[in-house]
Amino acid sequence: MEMLSLFDQGAFAPCPAPFNLAAFVLRHAVDLADKPGLEVVGPSGLQTWSFAQLEAAVRGIGTGLLQAGLTPGQIVLMRLGNTVDFPIAYLGAIAAGLVPVPTSSQLTEDETAKMIADLQPAAVLRDPQVACAPHDTQILLAELQAMHALPPCAYDMGDPNRMAYAVYTSGTSGKARAVAHAHRAIWARQMMVTGWYDLKPTDRLLHAGAFNWTFTLGTGLMDPWAMGATALIPEPGTDPSDLPELLRQHDATIFAAAPGVYRKILKSETAMELPKLRHGLCAGEKLSSHLHGAWNSTTGTELYEAYGMSECSTFISSSPAHPAHGDALGQPQRGRKVAILGPEGPVPQGQEGTIAIAANDPGLMLGYLNAPEETAARMQDGWFLTGDQGAMAIDGQVSYLGRADDMMNAGGFRVSPIEVETQLSAHPGITQVGVATVEVKTDSHIIVAFYTGPTQLDDAELEAFAAAHLARYKQPRAYVYLDMLPSGANGKLLRRALPAYFKG
Incomplete structure (x- = not known):
């Protein structure tokens, strides 16, 4: 009998009620009052916040926002910089029952104008140094710190x-959408604590x-x-090449970063x-x-x-x-129900879907704010469709395609x-590679590889390398050397932007 690509080992324990996300995050603050909850590390020294100090600041902000006339359920847009004020204001709003919307400080005034029109926030929490479109109720950084x-x-x-908070994502429509999340989202993250982090209260986790x-x-x-562990964050402006020294100096036991950061560290370290x-x-x-x-x-x-x-977290x-096998991502976390779907439902194991x-x-969103049709379009027979392709092996391991x-x-x-990039990235002269199809003449497409590295490589050498590792139809027909690949604000490769760099 053919086995289907379905992982279901039973549901995770239900979230208790009544519940508050911020209360859950700071649940150890009384027992661990003097333990460092946060250390901001960097060349200019150490800034330490104990669990008691974090909770006092968070709940003080909650009081201040309510005194400012805000009421539970109202949305507040966050326009703060890369400082500890950000998570404290975020949790303070949630503690008081408000709905914060964290946003990147790199956004322009025009981009925030669209968000303000979309969200109709009751207030904007704002660092005057951070761009923001006009809004009648702005609570400035100095006021937040005084709270x-x-x-x-x-x-x-x-x-x-x-609803507890909302985050913006580049929607499937190409338009940024606010993704609404419930308070229970933090409860669901406990599946990651065992299924990914192996996080313990004794850990010191440095996130880059x-x-x-x-x-x-x-x-x-x-x-x-939430685990009672210590969080380490590099001070703003820290260069990735300084991270190994910070990890050493501050006894970090777990390090978390995006692949681009690992790439930069490995460039300078032997x-x-x-x-x-x-x-x-x-x-x-x-x-x-290769990077792994x-x-x-x-x-x-x-x-x-x-x-x-x-x-979804x-x-x-x-x-x-x-551990993952080969190029697989790993397996669904215990408590999750995950499938690889085709039009008729879960596909046989090993098949793409x-x-x-x-x-x-x-851990799944409540939906896209003010976009019920878009939310419904992502659902199919009790499943949320990620829009990503994958395959599930016999042992439940999932490969990302x-x-x-x-x-x-x-x-x-x-x-x-991904498959082509994985093979090409093993070439010693390639630092980063992105692959896309390019239309060279009407209805005629070829695969092109765009890469960065210390110097431009000989096309014939790259062709020979690809021929040794990829089936003929998967091999790029052209190679383009670039100083850097196009990437989004969070450092992710923008594959859709690659064809524009093809001149040939």
């Missing part, structure tokens, strides 16, 4: 399914990202705090002495096996990858207990850009 000293607000306890990035907010801050480091965590884009191997041999530690999206990952997670997963709209067609064969 830390106010008496603590009571945690707004309620239905775990009510900025305070105001959702990957940092979740993996770098909320999850360690061997790294990191005696306290247990392992690294990686997410944000597919990790190449390089980290392994340079540090002697393992790297565990996870797959998730703005709409990471739900497929490798971990110390379940769309990666999907159960629509009732506690790229976004459905990134899939290439070469002479009638469907080819995953």
Whole structure:
């Protein structure tokens, strides 16, 4: 009998009610009052926040926002920079029952104008240095910092399914959409604690990202705090080449970063002495096996990858207990229900389809704000469709094959850009590579590889290398050397922007 691509080992424990996300994150603050919850590390010294100080600041902000006339359920847009003020204001709003919307400080005034029109926020929490369109109620950074000293607000306890926060994602329509998440989202992240991080209260987790990035907010801050572990964040402006020294100096036991950061570190380091480091965590884009191997041999530690999206926290990952095999991402975390779907439902094991997670997963979004049709379009028979292609092996391990709209067609064969990039990135002269199909004349497409490296390589050498590692129809027909590949604000490769760089 053919086995289907379906992973279901039973549901995770339900979220208790009443519930508040911020209360859960800071649940150890009383027992661990004096323990460092956050250390901002860097050349200019150490800034330490104990769990008691973090909770006092968070609940003080909650009080201040309510005193400013805001009421639970109202949306507040966050326009703050890469400082500790960001997570404190974020949790303070949630503690008081408000709905913060964290946004990148790199956005322009025009981009924020669209968000303000879309969200109709009751207030904007703002650092005057950060661009923002006009809004009648702006609570400025100095006011927020003064609120830390106010008496603590009571945690707004309620239905775990009510909205807690929203984050922006580049929607499938190409238009940025606000993804609404429930308070229960933090409860669901406990599946990642065992299924990816192997996080313990004794850990010191250093996250290389900025305070105001959702990957940092979740993996770098909320999850360690909820576990009673210490979060380490590099001070703004830290160069990736300084990270190994910071990891060493501050006894980091777990390191988390996007693949681009690992790439930059490995460019400058030959061997790294990191005696306290247990392992690294990686997410944000597919990790190449070449990069994984390089980290392994340079540090002697393992790297565990996870797959998730703005709409759902990471739900497929490798971990110390379940390492990935070959180029697989890992397996769905225990408590998740995941399938690889075709038009008729789960496809046979080993076949390509769309990666999907159960629509009732506690970590899945409530929906796109003000876009019910777009939300409905992502659902199919009780599943949420990620829009990414994958295949599930007999042991439940999932391989990532790229976004459905990134899939290439070469002479009638469907080819995953990830597969081609993985093989080419093993070439010693290639630092980063992106692959896309380019229309060279009407209805005639070829696969082109765009790459960076110390120097431009000979095309004949690259062709020979590709021929040794890839089937003929998967081999690029042209190679383009670039100083850098196009990437989004979070460092992810923008495959769709590649064809514009093809001149041939």
